[in-house]
Amino acid sequence: xxxxxxKAAFAERLSRSMxxxxxxxxxxxxxxxxxxxxxxxVTDQAIYKWLDxxxxxxxxxxxxxxxxxxxDKHWLAYGLSRDTKAKPLAPGESYPLSAETIEWVPKKGAxxxxxxxxxxxxxxxxxxRVASQNDEES
Numbered sequence: 001x002x003x004x005x006x007k008a009a010f011a012e013r014l015s016r017s018m019x020x021x022x023x024x025x026x027x028x029x030x031x032x033x034x035x036x037x038x039x040x041x042v043t044d045q046a047i048y049k050w051l052d053x054x055x056x057x058x059x060x061x062x063x064x065x066x067x068x069x070x071x072d073k074h075w076l077a078y079g080l081s082r083d084t085k086a087k088p089l090a091p092g093e094s095y096p097l098s099a100e101t102i103e104w105v106p107k108k109g110a111x112x113x114x115x116x117x118x119x120x121x122x123x124x125x126x127x128x129r130v131a132s133q134n135d136e137e138s
């Protein structure tokens with residue numbers, strides 16, 4: 001999954017979670033979020049960027065958001081829970097390339113890395129953090 005796809009999938013899970021709790025829009029989510037969050041307030045603009053898939057929240061904000069929406073933080077961020085277990089493989093078998101494959105394309109060539117679901121959440125968390133830092137520096 002590319003960073004863009006990750007952000008879009010996150011935005012969809014965020015929207016579905018808001019609908020489930022009858023939170024009608026980003027402004028209301030922002031108000032409820034800032035009442036619960038112990039860190040710096042977030043702006044309406046930040047919330048709308050989360051909702052349109054432009055950005056993803058930082059880890060502290062993600063924790064508060066998951067608590068507010070009463071969902072698992074890893075599910076909200078990646079679409080799976082931390083307890084998700086990968087299917088065991090037979091000796092010599094490898095995971096097929098699928099939606100669970102993470103692709104990274106550096107400037108000089110490409111690396112396709114297939115990882116099991118158990119390790120995916122941590123790997124994606126690091127990937128999203130690095131991508132977010134790069135977006136902020138741009």
